Amino acid sequence: MSLLTIRNLSVTFATASGPFRAVDGVDMTIAPGEVVGIVGESGSGKSVAMLGLMGLLPDSATVTADVISFEGRDMLKMSNRERRKIIGKDIAMIFQEPIASLNPCFTAGYQIGEALKTHLGLDKKAARRRTIELLSQVGIPEPERRMTAYPHQLSGGMSQRVMIAMAIACEPKLLIADEPTTALDVTIQAQILDLLLDLQRERGMAMILITHDMGVIAETAERVVVQYAGQQVERQSVANLFETPRHPYTSALLAAMPERARGGRLPTIPGVVPGQGDRPTACLFNPRCPKADERCRTVVPPRQPAELGEALCHYPVGADPRPPEAIPPGFGPLSRQPLEGGARASTIAPEVPGDAR
Amino acid sequence: MFKFLLSRVAVLIPTFIGVSIVAFAFIRLLPGDPVQMLAGERVVSPERHAEIMHALGYDQPIIMQYLDYIWRLLHGDFGTSIVTKRGVIGEFFKLFPATLELSFCAIIFAVALGVPAGVFAAVKRGSWFDQTVMGAALVGYSMPIFWWGLLLIILFSGTWHLTPVSGRIDLLYFFPKGTGFMIYDAAVSGQKGALRSALSHLILPAIVLGTIPLAVIARQTRSAMLEVLGEDYVRTAKAKGLSRFRVVGIHALRNALIPVVTTIGLQVGVMMAGAILTETIFSWPGIGKWMVDSVFKRDYPVVQGGLLLIAMVIMFVNLVVDLLYGVINPRVRVR
Numbered sequence: 001m002s003l004l005t006i007r008n009l010s011v012t013f014a015t016a017s018g019p020f021r022a023v024d025g026v027d028m029t030i031a032p033g034e035v036v037g038i039v040g041e042s043g044s045g046k047s048v049a050m051l052g053l054m055g056l057l058p059d060s061a062t063v064t065a066d067v068i069s070f071e072g073r074d075m076l077k078m079s080n081r082e083r084r085k086i087i088g089k090d091i092a093m094i095f096q097e098p099i100a101s102l103n104p105c106f107t108a109g110y111q112i113g114e115a116l117k118t119h120l121g122l123d124k125k126a127a128r129r130r131t132i133e134l135l136s137q138v139g140i141p142e143p144e145r146r147m148t149a150y151p152h153q154l155s156g157g158m159s160q161r162v163m164i165a166m167a168i169a170c171e172p173k174l175l176i177a178d179e180p181t182t183a184l185d186v187t188i189q190a191q192i193l194d195l196l197l198d199l200q201r202e203r204g205m206a207m208i209l210i211t212h213d214m215g216v217i218a219e220t221a222e223r224v225v226v227q228y229a230g231q232q233v234e235r236q237s238v239a240n241l242f243e244t245p246r247h248p249y250t251s252a253l254l255a256a257m258p259e260r261a262r263g264g265r266l267p268t269i270p271g272v273v274p275g276q277g278d279r280p281t282a283c284l285f286n287p288r289c290p291k292a293d294e295r296c297r298t299v300v301p302p303r304q305p306a307e308l309g310e311a312l313c314h315y316p317v318g319a320d321p322r323p324p325e326a327i328p329p330g331f332g333p334l335s336r337q338p339l340e341g342g343a344r345a346s347t348i349a350p351e352v353p354g355d356a357r
Numbered sequence: 358m359f360k361f362l363l364s365r366v367a368v369l370i371p372t373f374i375g376v377s378i379v380a381f382a383f384i385r386l387l388p389g390d391p392v393q394m395l396a397g398e399r400v401v402s403p404e405r406h407a408e409i410m411h412a413l414g415y416d417q418p419i420i421m422q423y424l425d426y427i428w429r430l431l432h433g434d435f436g437t438s439i440v441t442k443r444g445v446i447g448e449f450f451k452l453f454p455a456t457l458e459l460s461f462c463a464i465i466f467a468v469a470l471g472v473p474a475g476v477f478a479a480v481k482r483g484s485w486f487d488q489t490v491m492g493a494a495l496v497g498y499s500m501p502i503f504w505w506g507l508l509l510i511i512l513f514s515g516t517w518h519l520t521p522v523s524g525r526i527d528l529l530y531f532f533p534k535g536t537g538f539m540i541y542d543a544a545v546s547g548q549k550g551a552l553r554s555a556l557s558h559l560i561l562p563a564i565v566l567g568t569i570p571l572a573v574i575a576r577q578t579r580s581a582m583l584e585v586l587g588e589d590y591v592r593t594a595k596a597k598g599l600s601r602f603r604v605v606g607i608h609a610l611r612n613a614l615i616p617v618v619t620t621i622g623l624q625v626g627v628m629m630a631g632a633i634l635t636e637t638i639f640s641w642p643g644i645g646k647w648m649v650d651s652v653f654k655r656d657y658p659v660v661q662g663g664l665l666l667i668a669m670v671i672m673f674v675n676l677v678v679d680l681l682y683g684v685i686n687p688r689v690r691v692r
Contacts, residue, residue: 056592080601088598095596100589104688105611115597150687166597 003173003206004030004091007067011045011052011230014060020276022061023049024230030174033204035197037221037238039211039253043273045230046210047096050176054093055083071173089119092167096179098159102151108135108162109147112169119170134165139195157188161195168199174206175199181216193220214257218242226250229274229284236309246309246316248289283314291315291328365676372672373665377430380664381423384657390415391439391655413439415657426661435665436658438651445662449644453666454537455525456636456643460628462559463567468621471571475578476613479586480605490575497572502631506565506638513561520557523640527554562639566631570624577620581613588612615686622678626671 011023023045030036038046052063068075070086078086095101103111112134113127122130128147135143138161151159160180167175177196181189197220200207209220217224217238224241226234226249234247245251252269254260261267271288274280283301286292295314304311308319320327392401392409401409410416414425429436435445474494478487514522521527525539530551535542540559543551585591586609594608629645636645644663651659683689 051592054596056595058587084598084600086598088596093596095589095593097589101593103590103594103608103612105686106608114599114603118597118599118603152688163593166593 001072002029003032003071004028005067005069006053006065009049009052009063009065009068011048011057012062014062015276017276022230023052026232028225030206030208032173033206034223035200035207035209035221037209037211037217037224038227039214039217039224040227041212041273043275044227046227047178050093050178050208050210054087054091054176088115089170090172091174091176092170092172093176093178094160094163094167094180097183098163099151099156101163102159104151107148107150108154112162112166115166115169130169134169138165156184157192160184160192164195164199168203171203172205174208176208176210178210179212214253215259226253231284231312233285233312234309241309244318246304246311246318247313248291248317249285251317291320293328365679369672373668376665376668377427377661380661381426384652384655384660385419387655389655391657394655395440435662438656438659440654440656445659448647448659449663449666451537452642452644452647455539455641456632456645458538458540459559459562459566459635459641459643460625460632462563463628464570464621464625466563466567467570467574467624471574472578472617475575476582476605476610478575478579479582482583491579494572494575497568500568502565502569502634503638505568506635509561509565520561525555525558525641526551530554562635562641565638566628566635569631570628573624574617574620578613578617581616582609585609585613611685615682618678618681618685622675625674629667629671
């Protein structure tokens with residue numbers, strides 16, 4: 001039985017200029033102990049989808065879904081009180097900005113102990129013992145002393161370790177890591193990622209890793225979901241995805257990886273993820289897609305079968321039914337020319353902290 | 358810690374000198390002098406007037422008077438009232454408990470209502486509750502104290518006969534060895550109905566004095582909460598599966614209180630000014646009324662000494678707030 005099943009999850013924000021659909025029909029099935037990556041540029045709704053699942057979005061957001069079930073329990077029908085018994089206990093989440101994510105008024109120890117007291121009903125003494133244990137598990141030296149530290153006395157990496165300790169405190173079955181390394185120094189990033197994977201393996205805990213970094217996905221995940229403008233444009237195993245990406249967007253993301261770049265200039269994807277005002281018709285990727293033709297602009301693309309990466313595309317890469325001369329030029333693997341006319345380039349640049357909301 | 362205290366005290370010295378100059382100069386700017394005021398409608402001959410002024414030392418150049426005053430202050434002598442011939446400091450400590458009791462109750466009233474109102478308004482932002490609270494806060498903040506006081510007296514005392522019009526307690530009750538804190542005295546006296554009488558005298562003045570602080574605290578709490586509720590750590594608290602009460606009441610409020618406590622401290626100064634009006638309206642025998650009376654009588658030593666002592670109280674309260682700030686905000690804690 002799957003651990004988590006999501007069908008057709010959508011999130012709509014009420015904004016001053018009308019409703020904005022940030023997440024559009026997301027599906028997801030996670031098996032126990034599995035690591036799934038969600039990848040995409042800033043603004044593709046990766047974080048919003050998971051925050052919606054956790055019920056952490058502001059009141060201006062409306063979350064709808066056909067199915068959200070965790071261990072066979074229907075989370076849509078649960079009261080808030082029942083949901084809170086799962087959230088933070090069986091499903092835990094860590095965030096992009098570890099320092100801002102810890103409450104500045106309480107010690108690290110208090111904030112970890114709070115989760116233990118709430119969900120496991122531990123008394124003060126037992127919570128303290130367990131907190132020390134957790135802190136040493138996440139690689140914090142001198143846990144007794146660090147327990148009494150306030151967040152402003154901790155570095156970014158330390159704060160993320162505390163956040164991880166807090167998240168794993170109640171032995172969750174699923175950990176959602178929302179860009180856990182983005183705000184950290186490069187040297188710390190690898191440490192935190194290793195720590196997460198070690199903990200995941202030791203505990204057999206499932207993990208959803210949200211990232212914009214294809215490299216991180218390659219190292220960690222078994223399956224990957226590529227998200228673009230709130231839609232899942234491709235779903236594949238990691239091995240297949242890196243070998244034969246099916247959606248032109250995935251293909252472009254891979255081409256933009258420094259490790260894969262040949263030649264001098266790193267390829268980029270021209271343009272930016274569409275927002276509320278500039279949402280294209282039919283295929284949402286068509287304005288940035290070198291292969292797009294009239295059909296892409298007028299007909300909503302179908303979901304391709306599993307062997308084509310469940311790509312949301314009329315013309316999946318490597319299975320384009322058009323005769324070669326009909327395919328618009330400039331693709332294959334991706335244009336490497338410098339951008340013309342000052343078009344805005346968006347490499348898969350690091351996300352600006354805080355924009356995930 | 359000790360260093361911090363020392364630096365705070367060092368700041369007090371110039372403030373103190375400033376207050377003393379202002380208090381000393383302003384009362385002398387008013388037309389008339391203590392002798393004329395004491396004489397009232399009786400005629401005092403110019404010779405007799407000059408004689409008394411000389412005896413009081415008020416014929417000296419003003420700068421000499423000031424230096425003389427400071428010299429005595431440094432020796433702990435706050436002077437003696439021209440009218441009552443009683444020591445200013447003794448008078449102050451006799452009347453101060455009344456003001457303290459009133460102010461304390463007013464601030465309790467303001468905090469007890471203002472903080473929850475602000476929190477709920479922020480949580481239910483844009484709701485009818487939010488709009489009602491913020492509208493009422495604006496009205497409360499804009500309302501002249503004396504008018505509001507008179508309005509409540511007319512309603513509660515005049516029309517409904519629920520509360521007495523003035524004073525601290527019914528004349529029936531008397532506590533010869535009282536502490537000056539009427540509620541406490543009445544409670545420990547064991548006299549039947551004394552506490553009830555003291556409370557019914559206190560409630561209207563406390564509400565009147567607490568109205569402006571209430572409005573300010575409610576607004577400040579709301580805006581601080583709104584800011585804090587959008588913070589990442591509030592999201593973390595929710596992600597932990599904590600109850601709504603813990604998320605809002607512990608994680609968010611604890612942070613929102615930091616600016617609110619500062620506001621509360623500043624409101625104590627505002628209340629001292631408000632006490633002057635409130636005590637006059639309700640004939641509350643505190644230092645506010647004492648100050649007003651002595652200004653009317655041009656009782657120079659009382660005005661000067663009283664203002665200095667009030668300034669000291671306000672400075673002391675602000676010092677306490679600064680220390681409290683370190684307690685509630687670990688980031689500025691002094692080690």
